[in-house]
Amino acid sequence: MLKIKDLRVSAENKDILKGLSLDVKPGEVHAIMGPNGSGKSTLSNVLAGKYGYDVSHGSACFNGEDLLDMAPEDRARKGLFLAFQYPVVIPGLNNLYFLRQAINSIRLSKNEKILDAGQCLLLAKKYLAELDLDDSFLSRNLHEGFSGGEKKRNEMLQMMMLEPQLAILDETDSGLDVDALKTVAGVVNKMRSADRSFLIITHYQRLLDYIKPDHVHILSDGKIIKSGGPELALHVESSGYVGLGES
Amino acid sequence: MSLSMDYFKKYYEFAAEKSVGDLKQIRAKFYDRFLAHGLPNRKSESWRYAKINSWFENSYACPSVERGLSDFHDESFMNEVDILVCDGVVNIVNTDIDVVVMDLKQALQTYPEKVMSHLTKSYNYNNTGNPFADLAAAAWSSGVFIDVPPGYTLVKPLKIVHVFTSEVFLNSYNIFNLGVGAKATIVEYFTGNEDISYAHNFTTSINLEAGAVLTNEKLQNSSPFAVVQDYRIITQKNSSEYVQRQYGFGAKVARDETLVNFIGDGAKNSFSGLSFAASCSWHSSHVKILHNSSNCHSDQKFHSLVSDRGESSFLGHIFVPKTIAATLAYQDSKSLLLGPLSRSNVKPYLEIFADDVVCTHSASVGQLDKGALFYLRARGMTESEAYSILLSSFASELIKDCQSDFLRLKAAEKVKKLSSLIFIEDGV
Numbered sequence: 001m002l003k004i005k006d007l008r009v010s011a012e013n014k015d016i017l018k019g020l021s022l023d024v025k026p027g028e029v030h031a032i033m034g035p036n037g038s039g040k041s042t043l044s045n046v047l048a049g050k051y052g053y054d055v056s057h058g059s060a061c062f063n064g065e066d067l068l069d070m071a072p073e074d075r076a077r078k079g080l081f082l083a084f085q086y087p088v089v090i091p092g093l094n095n096l097y098f099l100r101q102a103i104n105s106i107r108l109s110k111n112e113k114i115l116d117a118g119q120c121l122l123l124a125k126k127y128l129a130e131l132d133l134d135d136s137f138l139s140r141n142l143h144e145g146f147s148g149g150e151k152k153r154n155e156m157l158q159m160m161m162l163e164p165q166l167a168i169l170d171e172t173d174s175g176l177d178v179d180a181l182k183t184v185a186g187v188v189n190k191m192r193s194a195d196r197s198f199l200i201i202t203h204y205q206r207l208l209d210y211i212k213p214d215h216v217h218i219l220s221d222g223k224i225i226k227s228g229g230p231e232l233a234l235h236v237e238s239s240g241y242v243g244l245g246e247s
Numbered sequence: 248m249s250l251s252m253d254y255f256k257k258y259y260e261f262a263a264e265k266s267v268g269d270l271k272q273i274r275a276k277f278y279d280r281f282l283a284h285g286l287p288n289r290k291s292e293s294w295r296y297a298k299i300n301s302w303f304e305n306s307y308a309c310p311s312v313e314r315g316l317s318d319f320h321d322e323s324f325m326n327e328v329d330i331l332v333c334d335g336v337v338n339i340v341n342t343d344i345d346v347v348v349m350d351l352k353q354a355l356q357t358y359p360e361k362v363m364s365h366l367t368k369s370y371n372y373n374n375t376g377n378p379f380a381d382l383a384a385a386a387w388s389s390g391v392f393i394d395v396p397p398g399y400t401l402v403k404p405l406k407i408v409h410v411f412t413s414e415v416f417l418n419s420y421n422i423f424n425l426g427v428g429a430k431a432t433i434v435e436y437f438t439g440n441e442d443i444s445y446a447h448n449f450t451t452s453i454n455l456e457a458g459a460v461l462t463n464e465k466l467q468n469s470s471p472f473a474v475v476q477d478y479r480i481i482t483q484k485n486s487s488e489y490v491q492r493q494y495g496f497g498a499k500v501a502r503d504e505t506l507v508n509f510i511g512d513g514a515k516n517s518f519s520g521l522s523f524a525a526s527c528s529w530h531s532s533h534v535k536i537l538h539n540s541s542n543c544h545s546d547q548k549f550h551s552l553v554s555d556r557g558e559s560s561f562l563g564h565i566f567v568p569k570t571i572a573a574t575l576a577y578q579d580s581k582s583l584l585l586g587p588l589s590r591s592n593v594k595p596y597l598e599i600f601a602d603d604v605v606c607t608h609s610a611s612v613g614q615l616d617k618g619a620l621f622y623l624r625a626r627g628m629t630e631s632e633a634y635s636i637l638l639s640s641f642a643s644e645l646i647k648d649c650q651s652d653f654l655r656l657k658a659a660e661k662v663k664k665l666s667s668l669i670f671i672e673d674g675v
Contacts, residue, residue: 048625072624088622092640105627
């Protein structure tokens with residue numbers, strides 16, 4: 001589904017990703033762990049199409065298409081979803097209206113029937129309970145006055161409604177209490193399927209206590225220095241990142 | 248060549264020639280002060296100055312007294328209009344209104360004391376200098392008089408449409424008077440033919456007696472060639488409440504100025520304004536609030552969108568004298584610059600001599616948040632859709648509270664349309 005080959009990326013003349021390769025197959029859950037400044041968020045931003053990055057080498061293909069050549073909206077329409085580490089606040093933009101715009105943008109691109117306001121409301125309500133959120137959440141402005149946990153849950157709500165093929169969770173666990181962490185993990189586990197993949201970017205093992213990844217990768221200084229199974233995350237939790245690159 | 252004061256003479260003479268007695272005298276007093284004060288210049292208006300010459304490139308006609316009902320139709324609002332003012336000619340369309348609503352000329356015959364009292368108040372309050380307000384009071388040839396009696400609640404909003412169909416320079420003086428405990432909503436819509444140039448210079452004197460509540464909403468949807476000056480003088484007595492929501496679109500030059508005087512304890516005042524200065528237009532909003540009584544509350548919130556070579560300015564002036572207690576005064580202005588040549592000047596101006604005051608102010612000028620643009624695009628919206636949504640969101644903070652469905656939808660529609668034009672022109 002996602003094939004990244006020798007990806008080299010810089011920003012403001014600073015090399016960040018220095019030859020990253022990754023192969024995510026349909027149905028797989030990959031966790032990427034790494035210390036601060038290793039390039040985790042750069043990877044997620046580059047895959048989603050954020051401006052300000054210079055890709056000097058390598059490729060990233062999504063279902064056989066060159067991802068790096070697409071506009072951000074085209075990547076979303078092809079089924080790529082990024083759960084932001086810091087979701088933006090947009091005062092004046094009603095949350096439900098935003099959700100409807102997002103869903104219908106993607107539906108229109110696939111020549112699917114768009115949802116009217118009532119249908120969108122029903123769909124959103126279906127998922128709100130799973131996220132421990134009440135209906136008033138939809139009438140608020142996008143992330144305005146939201147707690148950190150509410151912002152992350154709103155990202156999950158979007159993911160549930162947009163039903164992407166590949167979801168990248170960029171440190172979604174940061175700032176979450178245990179209950180919220182379980183809720184987020186529950187959403188991911190429920191959405192796991194044979195044709196949907198997840199790329200979970202995290203600092204810590206704790207999210208992986210609830211989501212069992214197929215593969216764990218350690219990212220350090222812009223490269224994946226070690227890959228393994230869930231046991232690798234446990235090793236990081238007990239021993240840290242030190243020495244992993246040498247083994 | 249600088250603009251001569253003689254330019255305005257014919258408009259004054261046109262209006263004043265048939266005046267007699269006290270009216271003639273007070274018109275002359277206003278005009279003399281207009282001449283003495285002269286036109287705004289860089290010294291008197293400093294940072295918010297715009298070249299006056301460009302305002303009056305045309306030799307506008309005097310408003311014709313012969314014009315009747317306009318055939319100008321602008322959507323559903325025209326079907327519900329109570330008062331239609333076409334090129335200055337006042338038509339009371341709805342004759343079932345159970346408060347006093349009439350042409351100011353008629354009010355001069357019926358309620359001469361009330362009209363003269365407002366004119367005198369305007370003369371006394373405007374002594375610090377808006378020359379165009381003096382000109383409007385000297386040279387008015389049109390005006391609407393609304394008087395809501397004490398204790399009366401006007402259930403339905405009064406809807407006034409001002410339409411410009413010819414290249415006139417209209418000076419207008421309007422009076423909104425609410426008696427003790429009266430309640431009303433007045434909705435005003437200004438519009439004109441898109442391809443003509445006209446100028447209107449309005450002064451509106453608003454008086455709220457004790458406990459009166461007035462909501463005044465207005466939308467300027469002017470021709471891009473129009474010159475628009477709107478000055479409001481608001482006097483508020485004990486426990487009165489005034490809410491003003493204004494939306495400004497179009498016009499070559501638009502100046503909105505408001506002077507509020509709290510002359511009774513416990514009065515409240517809330518202003519919000521949205522302007523969109525597109526192309527080469529220049530929009531200015533200036534609010535001066537005199538907290539001359541205790542326990543009064545004022546709140547100002549202004550947003551401006553500026554594109555291309557447009558320019559906007561906001562001055563929020565709050566004055567609290569030393570002897571006044573328990574004042575609450577809030578002010579917030581935000582400007583969004585949408586082009587490299589767009590400009591915005593904002594100036595919170597607080598003169599506080601009292602100790603017992605809670606006052607906050609904020610002013611920001613910035614560009615569209617690229618992070619927000621990316622966020623929306625990452626959810627599947629195109630760049631132009633995301634751009635339009637962000638501008639509409641910025642505007643909706645002020646539009647959402649508008650009680651008039653027509654104005655709210657019209658304002659949202661104007662923002663959306665102007666946003667899409669910018670996107671195409673700038674090739675963002």
